[in-house]
Amino acid sequence: MPNSVVLLDIKPQMVTAELQLPLNELELAFGHDVNRNSDKLVERLGTQLKAYILQHVHPVGSDGRNWAVSLQDMLVQPVQQSESGPYKELTVHLVLIPTDGNSTRNFTLNYDVIIHQVVSHFALVSVRQDWDNGLSQNHPYQVGVVRMDVPTNKILPLQVNIQQGSLWTGFTAMLGLGMQHIKEGTDHLLFLLTLLLPATLLVTRKQWGQFGGVGYSLVRIFKIVTAFTAGHSVTLLIGATGLFSFPGRPIEILIALSILISAIHAYKPIFPGKEMYIAAGFGLVHGMAFAETLVNLNLDAGRMALSILGFNLGIELMQLFIIAIIIPWLIILSYNNLYKGLRVGGAITAGTASVGWMVERITDKPNIVGSAVMAAAGYAQWLVLILAIAAVFSFFAPRRQNALG
Known part of the structure; x- marks a missing residue:
């Protein structure tokens, strides 16, 4: 028994x-x-x-x-x-x-x-x-x-x-929990990376055009990442302190929708120059999901404040680490026509994953698309390695300006 x-x-x-x-x-x-x-x-x-x-x-x-x-x-x-x-x-x-x-x-x-x-x-x-x-x-x-x-x-x-x-032990544990959360948060990362996919490109005649330059790319990436951070930090603070509670399933559906919108934008610009506002807006939604991890801890005010700080800092550190090992390769690839295929393929993949997740979260039943995406996430390090090899190859190959996308 x-x-x-x-x-x-x-x-x-x-x-x-x-x-x-x-x-x-x-x-x-x-x-x-x-x-x-x-x-x-x-x-x-x-x-x-x-x-x-x-x-x-x-x-x-x-x-x-x-x-x-x-x-x-x-x-x-x-x-x-x-x-x-x-x-x-x-x-x-x-x-x-x-x-x-x-x-x-x-x-x-x-x-x-x-x-x-x-x-x-x-x-x-x-x-x-x-x-x-x-x-x-x-x-x-x-x-x-x-x-x-x-x-x-x-x-x-x-x-x-x-x-x-000790308070230090609790704080560092929250830091690690935040890093682990974003590491395993495939949907959060996919939204941000898909939004950054065309961030290195100029817009010409309502199409993604040629590489805008390293300075232009870094400024745009910084603005998007900062806006996303600001957005999710606000709702993480509100949700974790219990000032407002957010319904779980609608939030998860909205997160999947945010990926679909960023995927459409990566395929063809629908809000050029306004990515920062989209990142901040959907960052508010993603922060609602982050808050769920802390809301049930039922801590006193001091420990909850340290938890929010440590958890959010962990999210940012892991987020910046992942961006740091991916964005340089995207910038190098942007010099070459190879980048168009990567951008279009990435947009289609992200869009397909988002639709699969939306169906899965609406029906509360797993499907083959969601399962395939989660399985592929287990090989993320190999995907980054392939991206790096492609970038190195393109760097030494004859360079041509990016044709219109």
Whole structure:
């Protein structure tokens, strides 16, 4: 049978806990029919469940004083992937508040939900989030197991002792998280790179024309990148601080649309000279998606400020690194007629990917286009190498001015 899971989020003033309780096991210990009409379980038995859970969770500080425990919410959810097969569980969120002078990093957890009646049951206890030690919710680590001790026939309390962290550790972890986010954010990078694809070219008779020169190209690239940074920084700040919440799916669809518009522009100029404003506008949309990573951290004001700064700085560093290893090759290729093929091919590829993503995000079903793009992203370093080789080849080949695009 499935076991319970206890996930702890360590914060300076409190510990929040998420309990994941399988209904079949809970029914044996709770003494009520929780599986019948389980979708309405909280409505039917919410008061009794709350009293039961609070009766069996007792954290105690290092000075022997009991912490205050409050229950925030309960929700029944299905679990599909498990060794025990599909089942339903009750997810419970608790807040554990220590007494004055007690650290949230050192306490004793007296816990026997379900286990007090079902002696074969056990609970895996893990730390899911610990900002001061650079631990995000994606990489929890186990601190112990609560189960019946057979020799003594007792349920022994779990000693929770977590090493002291620091603001610097938390900040650098957010920096790394921002770098990782943009590294894996294929759609964010594709929008920016597609918008930069024609940035080295002049416009002649409403067509992309010849290379505008190194100075011209660098100024345009700087303006576009800066505008995109300013745009997403604004909405990242607004979203992460909780001033405004953004709906997830519409944002993801708009991000795919932004790639399609930049792809059309890379194929044929539709807003020449106004790329900076397009980058800033769609940067606002991309920043809404970035904010989702931070909004659920529930940090105090100081740590949230450091998180926003570190995360945004990480995004910029990785973004600038990727641009730095790609743009020089694009500038070199812009001297040659080869660039027209690269620009048109890149625009068509980006446009196809954007349409695939839009369909995928509207229907909530994966498709072959989205899967192919994500698979190709795994070979990004080889694509950059091919681009570099092509640029070196074009540099030594006879140069001709770029014909009209």
